[in-house]
Amino acid sequence: YDYDGPLMKTTVPGPRSQELTKQLGDIQNVGAVNFFCNYEDSRGNYLVDVDGNRMLDIYTQISSIPIGYNHPALLKLMTNPNNLSTFVNRPALGILPPENFPDKITESLLSIAPSGMTRVQTMACGSCSNENAFKSIFIWYRNKERGHNTPSEEELTSCMTNQAPGCPDLSILSFMGGFHGRTLGCLATTHSKVIHKLDVPSFDWPVAPFPRLKYPLEEFSRENAQEEARCLEEVEDLIVKWRQKGKPVAGIIIEPIQAEGGDNHASPDFFRNLRNISRKHGCAFHVDEVQTGGGCTGKFWAHEHWGMDDPAEIVSFSKKLLTGGYYQKDELQADKPYRIFNTWMGDPSKNLFLVEVLNVIRRENLLEEVTRSGKALLNGLYELQAQYPGLLSRARGQGTFCAIDVRDAATRDRLLLQARDKGMLLGGCGDQSIRFRPALVFKEYHVHIFLNIFNDVLAQN
Amino acid sequence: YDYDGPLMKTTVPGPRSQELTKQLGDIQNVGAVNFFCNYEDSRGNYLVDVDGNRMLDIYTQISSIPIGYNHPALLKLMTNPNNLSTFVNRPALGILPPENFPDKITESLLSIAPSGMTRVQTMACGSCSNENAFKSIFIWYRNKERGHNTPSEEELTSCMTNQAPGCPDLSILSFMGGFHGRTLGCLATTHSKVIHKLDVPSFDWPVAPFPRLKYPLEEFSRENAQEEARCLEEVEDLIVKWRQKGKPVAGIIIEPIQAEGGDNHASPDFFRNLRNISRKHGCAFHVDEVQTGGGCTGKFWAHEHWGMDDPAEIVSFSKKLLTGGYYQKDELQADKPYRIFNTWMGDPSKNLFLVEVLNVIRRENLLEEVTRSGKALLNGLYELQAQYPGLLSRARGQGTFCAIDVRDAATRDRLLLQARDKGMLLGGCGDQSIRFRPALVFKEYHVHIFLNIFNDVLAQN
Numbered sequence: 030y031d032y033d034g035p036l037m038k039t040t041v042p043g044p045r046s047q048e049l050t051k052q053l054g055d056i057q058n059v060g061a062v063n064f065f066c067n068y069e070d071s072r073g074n075y076l077v078d079v080d081g082n083r084m085l086d087i088y089t090q091i092s093s094i095p096i097g098y099n100h101p102a103l104l105k106l107m108t109n110p111n112n113l114s115t116f117v118n119r120p121a122l123g124i125l126p127p128e129n130f131p132d133k134i135t136e137s138l139l140s141i142a143p144s145g146m147t148r149v150q151t152m153a154c155g156s157c158s159n160e161n162a163f164k165s166i167f168i169w170y171r172n173k174e175r176g177h178n179t180p181s182e183e184e185l186t187s188c189m190t191n192q193a194p195g196c197p198d199l200s201i202l203s204f205m206g207g208f209h210g211r212t213l214g215c216l217a218t219t220h221s222k223v224i225h226k227l228d229v230p231s232f233d234w235p236v237a238p239f240p241r242l243k244y245p246l247e248e249f250s251r252e253n254a255q256e257e258a259r260c261l262e263e264v265e266d267l268i269v270k271w272r273q274k275g276k277p278v279a280g281i282i283i284e285p286i287q288a289e290g291g292d293n294h295a296s297p298d299f300f301r302n303l304r305n306i307s308r309k310h311g312c313a314f315h316v317d318e319v320q321t322g323g324g325c326t327g328k329f330w331a332h333e334h335w336g337m338d339d340p341a342e343i344v345s346f347s348k349k350l351l352t353g354g355y356y357q358k359d360e361l362q363a364d365k366p367y368r369i370f371n372t373w374m375g376d377p378s379k380n381l382f383l384v385e386v387l388n389v390i391r392r393e394n395l396l397e398e399v400t401r402s403g404k405a406l407l408n409g410l411y412e413l414q415a416q417y418p419g420l421l422s423r424a425r426g427q428g429t430f431c432a433i434d435v436r437d438a439a440t441r442d443r444l445l446l447q448a449r450d451k452g453m454l455l456g457g458c459g460d461q462s463i464r465f466r467p468a469l470v471f472k473e474y475h476v477h478i479f480l481n482i483f484n485d486v487l488a489q490n
Numbered sequence: 491y492d493y494d495g496p497l498m499k500t501t502v503p504g505p506r507s508q509e510l511t512k513q514l515g516d517i518q519n520v521g522a523v524n525f526f527c528n529y530e531d532s533r534g535n536y537l538v539d540v541d542g543n544r545m546l547d548i549y550t551q552i553s554s555i556p557i558g559y560n561h562p563a564l565l566k567l568m569t570n571p572n573n574l575s576t577f578v579n580r581p582a583l584g585i586l587p588p589e590n591f592p593d594k595i596t597e598s599l600l601s602i603a604p605s606g607m608t609r610v611q612t613m614a615c616g617s618c619s620n621e622n623a624f625k626s627i628f629i630w631y632r633n634k635e636r637g638h639n640t641p642s643e644e645e646l647t648s649c650m651t652n653q654a655p656g657c658p659d660l661s662i663l664s665f666m667g668g669f670h671g672r673t674l675g676c677l678a679t680t681h682s683k684v685i686h687k688l689d690v691p692s693f694d695w696p697v698a699p700f701p702r703l704k705y706p707l708e709e710f711s712r713e714n715a716q717e718e719a720r721c722l723e724e725v726e727d728l729i730v731k732w733r734q735k736g737k738p739v740a741g742i743i744i745e746p747i748q749a750e751g752g753d754n755h756a757s758p759d760f761f762r763n764l765r766n767i768s769r770k771h772g773c774a775f776h777v778d779e780v781q782t783g784g785g786c787t788g789k790f791w792a793h794e795h796w797g798m799d800d801p802a803e804i805v806s807f808s809k810k811l812l813t814g815g816y817y818q819k820d821e822l823q824a825d826k827p828y829r830i831f832n833t834w835m836g837d838p839s840k841n842l843f844l845v846e847v848l849n850v851i852r853r854e855n856l857l858e859e860v861t862r863s864g865k866a867l868l869n870g871l872y873e874l875q876a877q878y879p880g881l882l883s884r885a886r887g888q889g890t891f892c893a894i895d896v897r898d899a900a901t902r903d904r905l906l907l908q909a910r911d912k913g914m915l916l917g918g919c920g921d922q923s924i925r926f927r928p929a930l931v932f933k934e935y936h937v938h939i940f941l942n943i944f945n946d947v948l949a950q951n
């Protein structure tokens with residue numbers, strides 16, 4: 030069900046896209062709109078736009094399309110009359126779940142649960158997943174602090190007007206360059222770009238440096254280990270400092286690979302040590318797999334590469350999982366109902382799709398495919414950076430979750446547009462990186478289509 | 491497509507619901523689960539559970555089902571093959587919208603835009619709608635403060651670590667008893683129940699009293715006007731006080747009827763005066779219609795009852811609108827792309843349903859039906875409270891958005907369970923209220939079915 034290559038009819042955005050952008054501009058800010066799409070005609074790895082251009086999609090709706098466009102298994106699901114009512118009647122899952130809810134969750138999310146976790150809470154997007162995970166962490170932390178006793182009258186009263194002790198001065202430690210969403214709680218842990226944060230009130234929460242490593246990692250292991258040690262030391266200092274400030278760190282949130290922040294990697298050792306620090310100081314360890322989860326690193330969860338039995342207290346997800354949510358260890362589950370709650374608590378129609386996506390991943394061995402394509406992609410990037418040393422550097426990746434740096438931001442932006450006009454849809458991240466975020470059905474021959482065309486683009490520069 | 495009345499086979503939850511609750515309990519906190527539903531067999535105003543009980547649903551998934559279960563118009567939409575790809579391929583709307591997006595938005599959300607508003611931003615739920623509305627308000631306020639000049643170097647640097655001036659100490663004024671969601675930003679403006687707020691860090695933002703009126707409003711107009719004047723005075727005091735504290739009020743958020751907080755009404759005069767106060771102090775006025783919007787008050791938006799040409803800077807919605815989002819005045823739209831942004835920015839499959847829902851509302855004159863049913867319901871409640879003065883009081887409502895108070899919380903909770911066992915699904919709100927939240931297809935004869943059965947329940951108490 031895939032096309033056999035890109036096919037370009039106009040530059041992008043073409044005339045029809047420009048017309049629609051103008052129309053939408055009367056209703057919304059359209060500064061971020063790239064072009065308009067024809068999703069009906071899109072298939073597999075190819076996104077078709079409204080001017081009939083067909084592009085190899087290596088960005089996949091900001092990394093959120095798991096098995097390509099219009100996958101037959103998903104279309105088939107839609108034609109099953111038994112499924113219609115799931116789409117038409119969205120329930121308030123927290124109070125009135127549908128009969129098949131426990132089974133669907135068991136079949137889908139629990140079948141891929143991270144090590145040590147048997148509980149999962151669905152949510153509707155990455156932001157509410159992280160916001161509610163933070164709330165679970167704060168509730169858990171305060172229950173520990175008060176020895177699981179009933180809250181005091183003063184806590185009950187003060188919380189109604191946002192004041193301590195009911196609304197305690199607790200904090201979440203995050204990392205410079207991290208991205209965890211844009212609602213106010215999440216945004217207080219996001220530190221990737223000024224434009225995300227400027228003018229929005231925030232919390233005085235500690236921000237640790239994320240290791241800035243040299244690539245390829247194997248070649249710089251000694252220097253990289255030093256850099257990681259420096260960051261870990263800073264984490265411990267911040268935990269102590271914020272405790273002294275009266276704003277104890279209840280949790281640490283981190284991405285296994287910083288994605289929006291520029292595809293920054295760290296070693297399994299770094300994460301294992303960080304996990305130990307969190308244990309030592311009684312903070313919950315929250316691994317945000319919203320962008321890394323779902324198979325793109327060659328394992329279902331990126332944290333599996335750390336090889337730990339007890340990787341975290343909480344693992345959050347969204348995007349390629351189609352539903353948001355988070356796994357948690359038993360002790361993190363809120364002690365009472367309605368503490369973690371909202372109207373919809375997710376969307377069962379997304380769970381339906383997820384069951385099918387997981388079937389396809391298993392049936393078609395897509396994790397192995399990703400590992401294979403990823404190897405070809407990274408090797409191709411190594412070759413290109415050797416060929417264009419003034420232009421490209423720092424190729425890096427795990428699975429197809431790859432990135433490469435370009436000389437400067439302006440050149441990076443130009444390369445992205447030139448590649449797009451040749452039928453390659455790519456995304457930027459960080460200050461001067463290109464990130465690769467294909468679907469799991471991106472095969473080795475797609476890698477070669479990409480490398481050939483990208484080579485042409487580079488030769489022009 | 492409606493059933494002709496409730497039909498009960500077991501008490502609720504029945505054995506099958508209890509079994510499933512136990513199963514789900516291994517995965518999630520199930521303390522809030524009422525029972526499990528058979529959504530396939532539910533129709534119109536009737537929700538069917540897994541034990542074959544059929545209940546008249548006057549709570550509708552926390553007020554989020556607009557035109558009843560399995561409405562034929564929505565089922566038909568699902569069988570149109572042209573619509574399939576909208577469900578299967580969820581786009582990143584902010585960068586790659588589908589071709590029909592501007593048309594669908596114009597046909598649906600813009601066709602019901604509040605007075606003075608031509609811009610709408612879709613979001614996925616009520617919480618991200620309010621969170622992003624707050625961000626729009628903060629951005630607008632800071633741009634005014636800096637005279638629309640470029641931000642300083644210090645602002646750009648400080649915001650990356652959550653510090654002022656880049657992350658300014660601005661606030662949103664909200665009302666005691668208000669509910670605006672549970673993510674950390676929203677939660678700082680929510681003050682309805684302890685359980686929502688305890689243990690979660692918050693912002694030091696001002697909380698004004700919401701008028702506590704006597705019902706029926708017409709009979710107590712002089713006392714009520716005094717109470718409203720007292721609250722308005724307090725609002726102005728708080729705005730001044732928070733400005734002096736260095737945490738200026740950038741916006742005021744309010745529900746036209748406080749819903750979760752106990753169905754508290756205020757007069758059109760109160761809202762008009764509050765709107766003037768917001769103008770006088772340069773704060774944005776944000777009307778949260780997440781629960782009141784969508785027709786249940788007899789007008790599409792509850793704020794239409796105020797009769798104002800310029801009711802607000804921002805109106806947010808979700809629930810019965812199926813998609814979340816907010817309308818805004820031109821000047822509130824963020825000045826740059828990517829300031830208000832996330833992966834999905836809503837869900838076009840929900841917009842598809844909304845178009846159909848609006849068609850049904852118009853075709854079947856549902857707003858008139860709501861007005862008619864609402865009148866019958868409120869009159870019925872007046873009669874019941876006259877008949878059971880020791881048990882019921884303070885009947886109130888607009889359209890079918892009605893409520894009545896019960897002697898105390900324990901009696902209220904008991905009445906809800908007794909009514910449920912007789913096939914009436916109702917919800918509580920506030921400390922001791924019952925709220926009525928039927929779908930827009932709740933007709934006068936449904937009101938009478940309800941009143942008859944409720945009368946039986948009351949006679950037992």
Ligand code: FES
Pocket residue numbers: 153154155156157158212614615616617618619673
């Ligand atoms: S915050 Fe996640 S869907 Fe609204």
